[in-house]
Amino acid sequence: MRRLSAHTYLIACLTVLPMSARLYPQEPSATPDISGFWELSFDSRSVPRASLLPTVTRARIDARAKKDAYAVRWCNLLGVPFVMDPGRPLDIRQGTSAIIIVPENSSAPRYLYTNRSAHISEDVFDPSTNGDSIAHWEGDTLVVDTVGFHGDRGITAIPGGGYRTDKSRLVERYRLLKEGSILSVTFTWTDPTVFRTPHSYEFRYQRLPATYEPRQWLSCDPFDQDRAKFLESPPAPSKSASRTVSKE
Amino acid sequence: MRGSLVVLFTAVQMVGAPLYIHAQSPGAPQPHLEGDWVRVDPDGVNSFDGLSAVVPPAQLLPGVSAAAGRGGGRGRRGAPPTDPSAGPNPEGVPYIVVAQPCAGGGPGRSNGALLVNPDSGGVHFIEQKDEVIFAGERGGVRHIYLDGRVHPNPWTPTPAGHSVGHYDGNTLVAETIGFMPGGVPGGGVRSPQTRLVERFVMSPDGGRLTITYTWDDPKIYQKPHEYRYYFERAPKIESKAGKFSYALEEWCDAGDPIEQQPIVPPKQIIK
Numbered sequence: 293m294r295r296l297s298a299h300t301y302l303i304a305c306l307t308v309l310p311m312s313a314r315l316y317p318q319e320p321s322a323t324p325d326i327s328g329f330w331e332l333s334f335d336s337r338s339v340p341r342a343s344l345l346p347t348v349t350r351a352r353i354d355a356r357a358k359k360d361a362y363a364v365r366w367c368n369l370l371g372v373p374f375v376m377d378p379g380r381p382l383d384i385r386q387g388t389s390a391i392i393i394v395p396e397n398s399s400a401p402r403y404l405y406t407n408r409s410a411h412i413s414e415d416v417f418d419p420s421t422n423g424d425s426i427a428h429w430e431g432d433t434l435v436v437d438t439v440g441f442h443g444d445r446g447i448t449a450i451p452g453g454g455y456r457t458d459k460s461r462l463v464e465r466y467r468l469l470k471e472g473s474i475l476s477v478t479f480t481w482t483d484p485t486v487f488r489t490p491h492s493y494e495f496r497y498q499r500l501p502a503t504y505e506p507r508q509w510l511s512c513d514p515f516d517q518d519r520a521k522f523l524e525s526p527p528a529p530s531k532s533a534s535r536t537v538s539k540e
Numbered sequence: 541m542r543g544s545l546v547v548l549f550t551a552v553q554m555v556g557a558p559l560y561i562h563a564q565s566p567g568a569p570q571p572h573l574e575g576d577w578v579r580v581d582p583d584g585v586n587s588f589d590g591l592s593a594v595v596p597p598a599q600l601l602p603g604v605s606a607a608a609g610r611g612g613g614r615g616r617r618g619a620p621p622t623d624p625s626a627g628p629n630p631e632g633v634p635y636i637v638v639a640q641p642c643a644g645g646g647p648g649r650s651n652g653a654l655l656v657n658p659d660s661g662g663v664h665f666i667e668q669k670d671e672v673i674f675a676g677e678r679g680g681v682r683h684i685y686l687d688g689r690v691h692p693n694p695w696t697p698t699p700a701g702h703s704v705g706h707y708d709g710n711t712l713v714a715e716t717i718g719f720m721p722g723g724v725p726g727g728g729v730r731s732p733q734t735r736l737v738e739r740f741v742m743s744p745d746g747g748r749l750t751i752t753y754t755w756d757d758p759k760i761y762q763k764p765h766e767y768r769y770y771f772e773r774a775p776k777i778e779s780k781a782g783k784f785s786y787a788l789e790e791w792c793d794a795g796d797p798i799e800q801q802p803i804v805p806p807k808q809i810i811k
Binding site: 325327362365366367368369383385386387388389390391392394398400401403405407408409410411412413416417418420421422424445502503505506508509514515 | 574575651664666667668669670671673675679681683687689692696698699702777778779780781782784786787788789791793794795
């Protein structure tokens with residue numbers, strides 16, 4: 293009887309423990325957790341100048357800048373890469389199927405899917421300002437691959453020069469530094485219509501206290517005529533400034 | 541034999557212990573809620589106003605006006621609320637109208653307010669041990685903190701308030717206060733002092749989600765105002781990547797002339 297009980301107990305343990313593992317999965321212990329509130333500081337950006345193709349003319353860059361201004365003017369979703377440097381902290385949370393990056397503005401959050409290793413097919417995925425991101429861990433580095441960008445929507449300007457198009461691909465490498473107090477993200481853009489060589493730059497986000505409270509978005513009213521005038525009519529230089537310039 | 545069983549049992553315990561301890565740790569995220577969901581219409585009312593109509597009426601204290609609550613059950617994006625008891629629209633008046641739906645990056649996408657009263661847009665959950673993110677396809681995010689923090693005091697009221705939560709078994713329980721004054725489905729009203737408790741209850745197979753809303757405020761309600769919304773997992777899309785659901789991005793360009801046009805009921809063609 294006692295032997296039967298031991299057997300029963302063992303069978304129960306062998307049954308229950310794997311079930312627990314299935315019910316409550318966790319990342320392998322070697323996988324870092326980049327969850328937290330992260331903020332860029334004035335010295336957080338290392339951005340070299342991009343090497344652009346000759347076809348990326350001043351006229352094209354100006355046309356892109358005009359579209360970016362439209363996105364700001366009309367409070368559109370702003371998308372990647374702007375969402376990674378939105379002027380306020382990011383809330384990053386690492387779930388079991390995806391990692392979400394939440395900005396403190398009206399841009400859509402980013403979802404970095406860790407539950408699949410291939411992108412949604414082009415014929416299915418509707419291009420978006422954030423694209424389709426899949427992620428996996430390579431040791432202590434989270435590697436994120438994003439395609440499926442919309443070529444026109446949002447702010448398309450890329451730090452260092454160039455702009456995103458529907459042919460752009462972004463690879464990001466996320467790594468914790470200094471005992472988790474810094475999150476390094478290296479961005480590498482490739483685009484056969486924009487860049488001569490892959491364009492890489494790095495941001496280093498500082499971890500905010502865990503007790504940080506994300507703030508409300510600042511208002512963005514596209515029908516505020518005063519705001520529209522402010523954005524569309526740059527101030528004329530003052531007379532005194534004009535005189536100073538003319539003397540030089 | 542018994543000795544070997546003990547050794548084997550101990551080995552199993554050592555292997556399994558970390559996962560089991562993780563499972564039992566307070567505040568550990570339950571994985572079931574994470575993913576993509578869409579609201580469903582289990583009662584077959586077939587319209588957004590009908591969905592609002594099945595919410596039981598709030599029992600307000602004498603002297604509390606329900607007027608401020610109108611529109612809390614907003615189903616038509618940007619459209620003025622209608623009285624569900626008024627019956628069908630007159631001939632020629634459409635049921636779905638759009639009045640500057642993307643007006644206001646702040647109030648339009650509402651800082652997560654839409655997720656206090658989700659409409660037909662998809663919603664998404666990401667669960668992490670310190671926080672659950674509740675995000676909407678139509679914009680907005682709610683932060684539900686699991687890290688033991690308390691509601692800040694003072695707190696400036698916001699459209700989605702301040703939420704803290706915990707797991708009660710398989711159920712996420714979120715408590716929210718600090719709302720901006722406004723309406724609540726069923727003719728209810730809310731103030732910054734009003735407390736909302738949401739229970740996110742999964743079906744045993746993980747395929748359905750029921751959110752039970754309980755609004756309580758001794759200065760507004762005779763008794764707590766309770767109702768439920770129902771959700772199903774978002775459909776999985778067949779793709780080369782396999783079958784997956786994922787968060788869609790709803791594009792809404794306030795600069796598009798079509799989005800700016802006034803509401804003019806289209807002429808109905810009735811044969």
